[in-house]
Amino acid sequence: MMKTNDIILQTVTKVTLFVIILFSIYLFFTGHYHPGGGFIGGLMSSGAIVLLLLAYDIKTVTAILPVDYKKMIGAGLLFSAGTGTGALIAGKPFLTHAYTYVSLPLLGKTSLHTAVLFDTGVFLVVIGVTMTIIQTIGESE
Amino acid sequence: MSNLLIMPILIPLFTGIILIFFANSIKVQRYISGFSALLAIAVSAVLATQVYNDGIQTMNVSNWEAPFGITLVSDMLSALLVLTTSVIAAACLFYSFRSIGEDREKFYYYSIFNFLIVGVNGAFTTGDIFNLFVFFEVMLMASYVLLVLGGTKIQLRESIKYILVNVISSALFVISVAFLYSVVGTLNMAHISVRIAEAGNHGILTVIAVLFLIVFGLKGAIFPLYFWLPGSYYAPPAPVMALFGALLTKVGVYSIIRTYTLFFPHDIFTHDLLQVLSILTIVAGVIGAIAFNDIKKIIIYNIIIAVGVILFGVSIMTKESMTGSVFYLIHDMVIKAALFLIIGIIAKLAGTADLRKMGGLINKYPGLGWTFFIAALALAGIPPLSGFVGKLLIVRSGFESASFWGSGIVLMSSLFVLFSVMKIFMGAFWGSERAFKDEEKVPVKGLLAAPAILTAIAVLYGLGTEAIYPVISLAAETLTNPDIYINAVLKE
Numbered sequence: 001m002m003k004t005n006d007i008i009l010q011t012v013t014k015v016t017l018f019v020i021i022l023f024s025i026y027l028f029f030t031g032h033y034h035p036g037g038g039f040i041g042g043l044m045s046s047g048a049i050v051l052l053l054l055a056y057d058i059k060t061v062t063a064i065l066p067v068d069y070k071k072m073i074g075a076g077l078l079f080s081a082g083t084g085t086g087a088l089i090a091g092k093p094f095l096t097h098a099y100t101y102v103s104l105p106l107l108g109k110t111s112l113h114t115a116v117l118f119d120t121g122v123f124l125v126v127i128g129v130t131m132t133i134i135q136t137i138g139e140s141e
Numbered sequence: 142m143s144n145l146l147i148m149p150i151l152i153p154l155f156t157g158i159i160l161i162f163f164a165n166s167i168k169v170q171r172y173i174s175g176f177s178a179l180l181a182i183a184v185s186a187v188l189a190t191q192v193y194n195d196g197i198q199t200m201n202v203s204n205w206e207a208p209f210g211i212t213l214v215s216d217m218l219s220a221l222l223v224l225t226t227s228v229i230a231a232a233c234l235f236y237s238f239r240s241i242g243e244d245r246e247k248f249y250y251y252s253i254f255n256f257l258i259v260g261v262n263g264a265f266t267t268g269d270i271f272n273l274f275v276f277f278e279v280m281l282m283a284s285y286v287l288l289v290l291g292g293t294k295i296q297l298r299e300s301i302k303y304i305l306v307n308v309i310s311s312a313l314f315v316i317s318v319a320f321l322y323s324v325v326g327t328l329n330m331a332h333i334s335v336r337i338a339e340a341g342n343h344g345i346l347t348v349i350a351v352l353f354l355i356v357f358g359l360k361g362a363i364f365p366l367y368f369w370l371p372g373s374y375y376a377p378p379a380p381v382m383a384l385f386g387a388l389l390t391k392v393g394v395y396s397i398i399r400t401y402t403l404f405f406p407h408d409i410f411t412h413d414l415l416q417v418l419s420i421l422t423i424v425a426g427v428i429g430a431i432a433f434n435d436i437k438k439i440i441i442y443n444i445i446i447a448v449g450v451i452l453f454g455v456s457i458m459t460k461e462s463m464t465g466s467v468f469y470l471i472h473d474m475v476i477k478a479a480l481f482l483i484i485g486i487i488a489k490l491a492g493t494a495d496l497r498k499m500g501g502l503i504n505k506y507p508g509l510g511w512t513f514f515i516a517a518l519a520l521a522g523i524p525p526l527s528g529f530v531g532k533l534l535i536v537r538s539g540f541e542s543a544s545f546w547g548s549g550i551v552l553m554s555s556l557f558v559l560f561s562v563m564k565i566f567m568g569a570f571w572g573s574e575r576a577f578k579d580e581e582k583v584p585v586k587g588l589l590a591a592p593a594i595l596t597a598i599a600v601l602y603g604l605g606t607e608a609i610y611p612v613i614s615l616a617a618e619t620l621t622n623p624d625i626y627i628n629a630v631l632k633e
Contacts, residue, residue, distance in 0.1 A: 074161030081154055094147045096204040 006055060013055040020048040028123055032111075038119030042126025049127070050134060058138060069131040076124030083118040143198045145191060146215040148184045149223045149262045152177050153230075157255035167246045171238055174251045178231035181258075185224040192220040193612055197619070197629035199268065207631050208332040214268030214630055217616035218467060222265045222395060225471050228598065229387050229478045230258045236482050236591040237380040239584055240489070245290050245378075253290070257283035257384065264392045268630055270321065271328045273396065274314050277360070281307050284389060287381045288373065299376040306369045310359040317352035324349065331630035334403045334623050342407065350411040353400050354418075361393025363452060364421040367445050371429065374441050379485020382437070386444050387478035391470065394448055398455050398466070402620040406458070416456035420547045422449030423554045430561040434496045436484050436569065439561050440477070443520065446558060447473040450551055454535035457542050463617035464610075465534025471613075472519070472527040472602060479516045479595035480562075482588075483509065487569050489583050496565065501574030506585055508593070510570045516596045517562035519603065522555050527603035 024044035031037025053061050087096040099113040156177040163169045192198055198215040201207060215223070234254065241250060260280025267273050285307075289300040322328060324345055325336035337346060355366065362370045374385050397415070405411055422445055429442030451473065454466030484494075486509060491499040503510040515526070522528030532555060539548030602609065619625045 070164070071162060074158055077158040077161075081151070081158060085151065085155075088144050088147075091144075093200050093202055093204050094144060094151070095202050 010055045013051055017048050017052060020051070021045060024048065028119065029116075031119060032113060032115060038122030039126055041119075042123040043130065045123070046127045046130035046134075049131060053134070053138065058135065069128045069135065071128075072124050073128035073132070076121045076126075076128055078121070079124060080118050080121030083114055083121065086114065143191070143200060145184070145188050146198045146200055146213055146220075146266060147202075149181055149188065149227060150259055150266060152181045152184065153255040153258040153262070157252045157259065160252040160255065161249065164247060164249060164252075167243065170246065170251045174234055174255065175231075175238075177255070178227070178234050181227040182224070182231055185220070185227045188215060189217075189220040189224045189612075192217055193615065197626065199630055208327055208329045211272045212268040212329055212331075212630055213266050214331075214626070215266055216619045216626060216629070217612065218395075218398070218620065219265045221467070221471060221612065221616060222391070222474075223262050225474050226258065226261050226265065226388060229474060229595070230254075230384070232478060232482070232591040232595050233380040233384050236383070236485075236588060239587045240485065241378060241380060248290060249286075250290060253283050253286045254384075257287060257388075259283075261388050261392055265395060268330050269328050270318055270330055270333065270400075273330075274311070274318060277314065277392070278311065280389065280392065281311070284385065287384070288377050291378070293376075296376045299373045302369055303373040306359060310356050313352065313359075314356045317349055317356055320345075320349050320352065329630065330399070330403055331627040334627055335631070337404055346405065347408055347410055350401070350405045350408055351414065353404075354397065354411065354415065357393045357396040357400070358418070359393070360390065361397060361452075362390050362422075362445050362448055363418050364425045364445075364449070367422070367425065367448075370445065371438060371441050374444075375437055379482055379488070382485070383478045383481035386441065386481050387474045390444055390448060391474055394451055394470065397452060398470075398620065401455060402458075402463075403623050403626060406623060412456050412458060415452060416544065416547060419449045419452035419456055420550050422446075422452070423550055424449075427554050427557040431557055431564075434568075435494045436487060436496055436565050437494045439496075439565060440480050440484055443480075443558060443561065444477060446554055447477070450532065450535060450554065453539065453544075453547050453551055454531075457535075457538050457544060458621070459538050459542060460614075460617055460621045461534050461541075462538035463620045464614050465531050465536075465538060467531075467613050467616045467620075468534060469528065469531030472531055472599065475595055475602065476516055476520050476527065476599045479592040479599065480513075480520060482592035482595070483513045483516060484565075486583065486585060486588050486592075487513075487565075489588075490585070491569070496568040499569045499575065500572030501570070503570040504574055509585060509589055510566075512589060512593050512596050513570070514566055515600065516592070517559075517566055519596070519599045520562055521559035523559075525603050525606075527599040528555075529603060530606045 024041045027036040027044060028038060028041030031041065049061065049065065084095040087094055097114045099111055101109055101111050104110050156174055160170050160173060192215050200213045202211045202213060257280055260276050260283055263276035264273055264280060267276055285300065285304055288303055289296055321333065325333050325340065327333055327336060358366045374382055401411070401415065426442050426445030426449060430439050430446060433439055433442070451466050451470050454462040454469065487502065488494045490502065493499065519526035519528055522532045532551065536548045536551050539551065
């Protein structure tokens with residue numbers, strides 16, 4: 001069988017990939033006060049990786065991103081659960097969050113919130129789970 | 142506020158997470174999960190004593206005040222169940238070390254095992270009806286994996302049935318919670334109880350009560366919703382079967398107890414319905430238990446009988462019957478876990494679960510035989526073993542409240558239970574000795590430790606009734622008097 005020519009897809013992917021990932025990071029950070037957050041950001045990031053998988057193949061993608069997605073799930077869970085447990089050390093009920101406002105250069109007045117750490121966990125878990133599922137289905141072909 | 146009551150949820154959660162990173166080194170997995178299982182027992186014992194001494198413990202997750210945020214509530218019943226769960230989990234875990242096999246261990250068996258315990262302990266501890274749903278889901282997701290892990294034909298077939306049934310019942314669960322929310326406008330269980338009491342006895346509340354009975358009845362296997370259970374529980378290996386049989390159905394039973402005592406204590410229709418269904422459950426279970434010649438099936442049908450007995454006590458709704466039900470609930474969790482583990486050993490020795498193809502095991506394995514014998518007597522409720530007191534209280538309060546038929550059937554069922562387990566004892570241990578194929582490979586002594594300890598606990602539970610009675614009675618007190626629970630949560 002002749003190999004299909006996906007030069008257009010591959011070229012477009014090289015450009016759009018970064019746009020998608022940047023947008024997913026934007027979605028991730030904007031999530032605290034506006035629509036967005038770890039779940040949707042993670043979903044979009046994994047969308048980018050899936051696009052990469054479609055344009056190339058599993059071997060190339062694992063060469064670019066040598067990540068064990070199952071461990072990524074674990075790391076994400078550790079982040080989220082760890083953030084919740086941090087409250088216990090401070091003597092507050094589980095999952096109580098802390099926040100403060102600081103002035104950062106360039107960004108100005110910014111709120112720093114432990115919910116971001118929790119959301120990082122969600123972000124990682126979503127990518128991990130989506131990619132594990134897709135890879136498992138893809139590998140069996 | 143006490144963070145102690147979330148520890149029985151957090152310990153298995155973190156264990157499960159950490160074990161993901163050690164998927165390939167079985168030894169590390171075993172050490173970590175073994176240590177955490179023992180730690181969980183210690184912590185839940187401390188929690189139970191604290192609840193006993195200082196009353197109900199509550200914690201508002203994220204520091205949101207009671208009716209608005211999610212509240213975790215540990216009353217005596219839930220603390221006792223969490224303690225029992227921790228003990229059973231530890232026993233099944235140590236049993237798994239020697240029996241579950243390397244393939245499963247490398248495929249996140251211990252992680253999933255711990256996530257299952259997270260779900261079970263969470264369901265026992267939460268004070269929020271939607272959060273209960275969430276913990277149900279955690280538990281179910283883990284149980285799907287445990288059921289299918291290994292991928293034999295029977296497991297795959299039963300998993301499909303099991304997942305279908307549970308997805309439908311979960312959908313119903315959300316629907317009933319939504320119904321309830323649209324009527325009372327709150328999700329906090331204590332607050333729901335207050336609102337329902339204010340609203341009076343409306344027809345819609347009876348509908349919601351019946352919906353809840355269907356949802357929890359599907360999980361707890363009451364008549365006629367138990368149809369999926371004998372098949373699904375039959376498929377997985379012994380320690381998983383023990384976990385399912387001892388814990389999962391009991392979460393359904395616990396949820397019925399909690400909602401029916403807290404939300405609908407005065408609804409006469411639903412309690413009559415519960416009573417009729419529980420009696421039918423006993424009858425259906427008895428028929429199954431004496432009809433089969435398969436040792437696993439016999440014990441599985443005994444789960445259904447026990448569910449019926451417990452819920453019969455709940456439906457009578459007096460303090461004595463509640464005490465009996467709680468007594469019987471905890472007894473049944475321990476003894477069912479022990480029996481399933483023993484059955485697992487027997488089936489492994491004989492290479493089959495068919496009673497007609499085994500015999501004469503008592504000569505080579507007297508320890509196994511006598512442990513099974515004691516566990517069987519305890520299951521049937523022979524005094525002074527653990528099943529006796531619970532059944533006595535349930536039957537006595539049944540006669541006092543003039544439920545003669547039900548009490549009679551509970552009494553009769555004990556005889557049939559005894560008959561069904563003695564059938565196993567006589568079939569597997571008596572008779573002429575037979576040589577089995579894989580007999581030499583089974584490390585009976587190592588495997589027997591866990592069920593033997595559980596049986597010993599059951600015996601002590603029966604002998605120490607006098608000492609345990611005040612604790613159980615305190616649990617029943619909260620159940621019959623919801624104001625205690627409400628005041629502890631809402632602090633009015």
